[in-house]
Amino acid sequence: MLYTRHFGIVISFSPYSNFVRWVLLSRFQIRKLRPKSSLFSKTAFQVRVKKTDAKPLYLKHYTTRLPWWPSAVYPMDSKCHSDLIFTIIILEKTGCLTGAVNLKSSNRNPVVQEFESVELSCIITDSQTNDPRIEWKKIQDDQTAYVFFDNKIQGDLAGRAELLGKTSLKIWNVTRTDSAIYRCEVVARNDRKEIDEIVIELTVQVKPVPPVCRVPKAVPVGKSATLHCQESEGYPRPHYSWYRNDVPLPTDSRANPRFRNSSFLLNPETGTLVFSAVHKEDSGQYYCIASNDAGSARCEEQELEVYDLNIGGIIGGVLVVLAVLALITVGICCAYRRGYFINNKQNGESYKNTGKPDGVNYIRTDEEGDFRHKSSFVI
Structure with a gap:
């Protein structure tokens, strides 16, 4: 004889639960048969819960009718039992609140x-x-x-x-x-x-605009030199790279055998290229490129000349200057000896006009040839 039994499950959630969507599935297994019987006498019940990313069904409860077991006859010495297993698949949304924005x-x-x-x-x-x-x-x-x-x-x-x-x-x-x-x-x-x-x-x-570059025109061999590159419009802040004769320069000349005859350091954050001591090989056309994620821009090429010091020319120039100074000194001495720098003074005493006393007239006549005074008194 077979019979069925109604079995209901109601699962409810708090409004503040993290579980907001779930779907109920069912399956069963036969594992044990009661000795000397062709029917199951007991059923074990389990609930399994797991998360899934599958598309949910919007259910607040689920009720199902399950058969006790379908008709089956097993040998009396078989050892089996039955488990009725409900698998509840719950889609979890962490931090979600039912009825909340x-x-x-x-x-x-x-x-x-x-x-x-x-x-x-x-x-x-x-x-x-x-x-x-x-x-x-x-x-x-x-x-x-x-x-x-x-x-x-x-x-x-x-x-x-x-x-x-x-x-x-x-x-x-x-x-x-x-x-x-x-x-x-x-x-x-x-x-x-x-x-x-x-x-x-x-x-x-923001894409960078052409940067402002400053390159010295000429530097003697062995001297230090600094090249500057600056851009103020780009965002994020651009990085800088220098080129010599269209060849990119490394940040450190010692790191590249190609530049073993140079001694410079490049700062890509500030755009400065510093030579500790320039060599003849450092001569060339230089330009800088400023770049960020939005784009890049470059300045115009500028020439850097590295020249040798002419020691003979320097000595000759010094001698010429000394000779000129000597000639000037001799000329000044001669002019001083000849009296060109002494003020000429008139010989004798200078005539001086004296004040006239009241009532005295000074008259000069042709016969006297000199000054002669005649006095007249006014009474």
Whole structure:
């Protein structure tokens, strides 16, 4: 005789449980037969729980009717038993809360070049509120400003940004000043957890402009020399590389046998190329390239000449200078001896006009040939 039995299972979850989706499957195995009987007398029950990434079924409970066992007859000496096994497959979403607003983003660290467009992804995955409140904020230099508030774009993004898909933010013609942290905030009043937010860091890359290069025109052999390269527009900060006659220079001349006759160090962070002592082989056309993830730019070629010191010419020049100084000294001495530097003085005494006393007239006549005075008194 065979019979069936109804067996029900109800599994419930707390609203604050991490398990939000699950599906119930069933299977059975025959392992033991009660001696001297063709029917199962007892059934063992097990529940197995495991996580899976399979597509879930939205069930709050599941009730099934299972047969006791199908008709089967085994030899009396067989040793088997039966296990009724329920396998519960539970999809777990860590941190999820049933009946709570939850957000996600397809890209939390977007990178875009200047003057392109970018979408800041903010997607509502769970919410019981039909019309949640959406806000976007920009955090830059420890300052927080509204980007989207009261259902409109605010601040410096006005006119070049809009809301996509209810919550995502799209920005056109981005500039370097748009590099910042953006926060998407959603308030759902009808959910158990009303508020959720997601943070997105936007990086705007800027291509370098042609750098400013400074190369000395001529340096004597054995002397030190420094070449400079500087660029101030690129973002992220560019790295620098130097070229001589279109050949890239290593950061250290000692690391490359090709430059064993040179002695220089290149700093790719600052763009300086320092020669501790130049050689004739260091002469050539030099230029610098500044590059980052957005692109690169180079300066114009400049020539560096390395020349030998002419010791004979230097000595001859010194002798010429000394000879010229000697001639000048002799000329000055001769002029001094001849009296060109002494003031000529008139011989004798100089005539001096004396003051006239009152009532005395000085008259000079032709007969006297000299001064003669006549006095007249006024009474």
